[in-house]
Amino acid sequence: MDEQRLIETALRLSKSLTPGDLDHTLSRITAAAVEVLPDVDYASITVRHADGRLETAAPTDDMLLGLDAAQYELQEGPCYAAATNAVHVASPDMATDTRFVRYAAVAVAAGVRAQAGIQLFDAPKSQGALNLYSRNVGSFADFGALGQLFAHQSAAVIDYAREIQSLQEAVRTRTTIGQAVGIVMERYKLTDQRAFAFLTRLSQDGNVKLRKIAEDLNATFAKGN
Known part of the structure; x- marks a missing residue:
């Protein structure tokens, strides 16, 4: 992504990610991901609690509840990896990704051809990851700078919302x-x-x-x- 497009995206993000209470903030993050990020058709957030339990928050489509749950159960997939032990995981072609063979079949059957997971926060009592889903093969192949920008701004508004909630x-x-x-x-x-x-x-x-x-x-x- 060129510098001018990155700046334009940053401006759009700053307008989209308006702080509020925590639930509102998480919903704004997933909505903004679909609105602002290229090739993102659906988005959700996975929260890993202190006891290890994984929970889906603010899905932009109810279909994601099943897809996220499948990743939790199988313990594989970009969503699971980003919420548990990775900062950024991308799978531009789920059908051929040998890292997530069992989950890939579930994703492709649901029409998801590419997926990415980005760690949003790593707090003492919880971890969180943004899950991005695309219907197009090849999405998220070159997602570094934009993904980091989105994660950074999202983490900032989450921190603000957590502080207000506290x-x-x-x-x-x-x-x-x-x-x-x-x-x-x-x-x-x-x-x-x-x-x-x-x-x-x-x-x-x-x-x-x-x-x-x-x-x-x-x-x-x-x-x-």
Whole structure:
């Protein structure tokens, strides 16, 4: 890809990849992949959780749920490789790719002739890869610079969305615990410090997260008990 086209693609990407909550962000990434990247007919994102479980997010077509699931089950394919141990995997001709013989039959039967997987993020608790599918043989044969550009910009908006989500969760947790502290203060005539200490002790003794203790207490109080 020449420099001018790369610059034009970068501008289109910056307009397409608008940050939002995490689910919205992932959906925008797959939609932008189909809209902006050459020869991409479908896209999805594979998330590998800390326990090793693989999950498909934001598919642009429901057909991809079956294709991604086949890769997880067979433990082969560009999608699986990029989500588990590779940064960038491309298969311009699935029908002749000897790396993914079992999965290739599934892909070709579904009309997918070329495929690529690009690692998007590698966080302590999860890994993520962008899965690109094409109906045309020869797609993704020369995908280096553009793939890296897309992955870099996508990772940036994912990081932003994760940060916003963490902040929102922190605010919700603080509000939930604050409500529970207020209930304990009123019921047992305690100061806010002693009420918080009471909840903390319940959390430690029961080996239950403080937020869960607070949620249960708030729910019980809401029922009038």
